[in-house]
Amino acid sequence: MxxxxxxxxxxxxxxxxxxxxxxxxxxxxxxxxxxxxxxxxxxxxxxxxxxxxxxxxxxxxxxxxxxxxxxxxxxxxxxxxxxxxxxxxxxxxxxxxVPAIKPAAEQTKTGIIAVLATPGTMRRDYTRDLIRKFASLVHVRLVGAPLLAAFAEARMRGEAIDERSLAEQIEPCFVEIEGRRTDMVVLACTHYPFLTDLFDRHAPWPVCFIDPAxxxxxxxxxxxxxxxxxxxxxxxxxxxxxxxxxxxxxxxxxxxxxxx
Incomplete structure (x- = not known):
C-alpha cells in the first residue's frame, strides 16, 4: 500500500x-x-x-x-x-x-419509499438484501430506469433530453396506498443527482430525493x-x-x- x-x-x-x-x-x-x-x-x-x-x-x-x-x-x-x-x-x-435504502426507511413518514436505479443495480441480490435488512417494515417500490443515466450524460454534454421519456422513467416511483404516498426516492445511481431538478418538475407530488454522495x-x-x-x-x-x-x-x- x-x-x-x-x-x-x-x-x-x-x-x-x-x-x-x-x-x-x-x-x-x-x-x-x-x-x-x-x-x-x-x-x-x-x-x-x-x-x-x-x-x-x-x-x-x-x-x-x-x-x-x-x-x-x-x-x-x-x-x-x-x-x-x-x-x-x-x-x-x-x-x-450502495443504495441509500437504510436512511430512506428511517426517514419516511408515510412508510412508502422508492428506489430508482439502473436495471443492473435493480436486479442485484445485494440491493434486495439491503431492503430485507433495513426496510422490511416499509413498502419499497424498486424501479429500474434504463434511460436515465444516458440522459444525465447527455445533459452534462449540453444536449437536450426527452423530458416526456424522463417522466415515464420516474412515474413508477410514485405509489399511493390507502391515502399514503411515496415520500422518499433513493437515487441509486450517481448520475441521477444531475437530473433532480427535472425529477422535481415531473413528480406528481413533492418527495425527498436522497443523493448518496x-x-x-x-x-x-x-x-x-x-x-x-x-x-x-x-x-x-x-x-x-x-x-x-x-x-x-x-x-x-x-x-x-x-x-x-
Missing part, C-alpha cells in the same frame, strides 16, 4: 462527478483523480462476469498508473458487482456506493483518517480517449478537475 497519493474516483461515465462534488465540499484540500470508463458505458449493457473481469483488470492498470491512497467506486452497478473481487485482489481501501464522502473521510493524501488540483481521464466537449470541461472545472 502506498503511503501517499491522490484519491481515485471511478465511474462508468460522468455521474461520479456528483461524488467528486461531495468529496470536494467535505475535504477541499485533497487531490482527486477522476476516471470515467466511458469506453465501456453503459455498464448496464454488460453481462455480469464480463463486467467484473473488465473492471478488476482496468482497476489494476489505474492503480499502477496513479498510485492512489484510496479508491472510490462511484457507481452503484459496479459496487454491487465487483467490490469483493477488488478488495480481494488489491491491497488498497475501496469505498463503494454526501454519505460516500463521509465514509471516505473515515477511511482516510490517519493516512497521507496528496493535495492540490485534480485531474480527469476518460478511457475512450475521445475529445472532451466544452460543456463537460466546464462541469469538470467546477470541481477543480483538469483533463489529463
Amino acid at each position: 502506498h503511503d501517499a497519493g491522490p484519491v481515485l474516483v471511478f465511474d462508468s461515465g460522468l455521474g461520479g462527478v456528483s461524488v467528486v462534488r461531495a468529496i470536494s465540499q467535505q475535504m477541499p484540500r485533497i487531490r482527486l483523480v477522476y476516471v470515467a470508463d466511458d469506453a465501456a458505458f453503459p455498464y448496464g449493457d454488460w453481462e455480469d462476469d464480463a463486467l467484473r473481469t473488465h473492471i478488476v483488470e482496468l482497476m489494476g492498470r489505474l492503480i499502477a498508473q496513479y498510485r492512489p491512497t484510496a479508491v472510490v467506486i462511484a457507481c452503484n452497478t459496479a459496487s454491487t458487482l465487483v467490490l469483493p473481487a477488488l478488495r480481494a485482489r488489491y491491497d488498497i481501501p475501496f469505498v463503494g456506493t 454526501p454519505a460516500i464522502a463521509r465514509r471516505l473521510a473515515s477511511v482516510l483518517e490517519g493516512r497521507r493524501v496528496d493535495g492540490g488540483p485534480g485531474t480527469a481521464a476518460f478511457t475512450s480517449g475521445r475529445p472532451v466537449l466544452a460543456p463537460v470541461l466546464q462541469v469538470l472545472r467546477q470541481y477543480r478537475l483538469a483533463v489529463a
